[in-house]
Amino acid sequence: MCMYPNSFPFSEPFHILKKSMKFVQFSLILCQLLVLVVFDSIPAGHGLDLSRFAKDEGPPASTASDFVCQPCRQGLMNLADVIFIPSEKSIHTFNHTVRGARQPITLQHFVNPQDLSFDLVTVSSAHVVGHGHFYAEHSWWPGYSWQVAVCPKCRQHVGWVFQAITPEEGTADRFYGLIFSHLSHNATGDTSLYMTRRNVL
Template identity: 35%
Template structure:
């Protein structure tokens, strides 16, 4: 049986106390982390800009949809995906979100809306200009004013990409691999 001196036991006890303090500090920092740090994003498929996050997805059903289905997106179950067709005959699968980092055109269109009672404006990626969808606001909304609980965005699913999938596409050159 190995013999331990009083000094080595004291050192081990001190090390254990320091380790416990370090774990508590790390745990405290994790608790203080904001939701944004851990949220998953949908990115612009063209340039990779972070467009919207999982916690901002919002279910807004429309009777104008040609078809509706639910799917899991960004780990969020039961996300409503709706198929719409514009007057030119082009079809879009759209998800809705309460906010997104997009640039909204100034022109507001009250007609040909997929969401009755709402006017729309075109929304594009602020980085590359790719058409990402539409911003919707109530007809009586002061156009150009701050978004409210009633405003939302319809984003074209095919123009977005999940951040994890985008990360998997990045290839490390052989010369940097170990």
């Protein structure tokens, strides 16, 4: 005698259980959609305050700055703030042609006591954070003490703050020397490696 599946004694409970599981899955999907609709309909400033669950990612990247930090895109400097402050300790000086700028900006090449080299652009204002103490030793600008400058968002070393030891009339009391290879052009996303170098005689 052949026994078909429908005639198996446990077939009916099995089908009921299977239908119940499908109903539960459908109910869960419906609840998820309902939650999304409810939360999307809550006006800003009303309902649940979920701000305490938000991840702190530091200050937002500035879109107004001409140059930003390469890793995190935080705004650091503007072309309007570039000032050329010559140093007798620079190895050489050269210009960089920046896309969108009316004239190239002048950079100075330095080597520190650890034999590390840097191309610096000097600016009167920069969106950086000073880190540590000011030191007068080994300053690339005699008469100025220096302090390490870092990005306010990712804390990468981006240059130095230079502070006049004895302020004098006609000279800057403070300026910033930023490492040009650590900057990226905000408008194009280019780094200094893609810009044209022209030596200054």
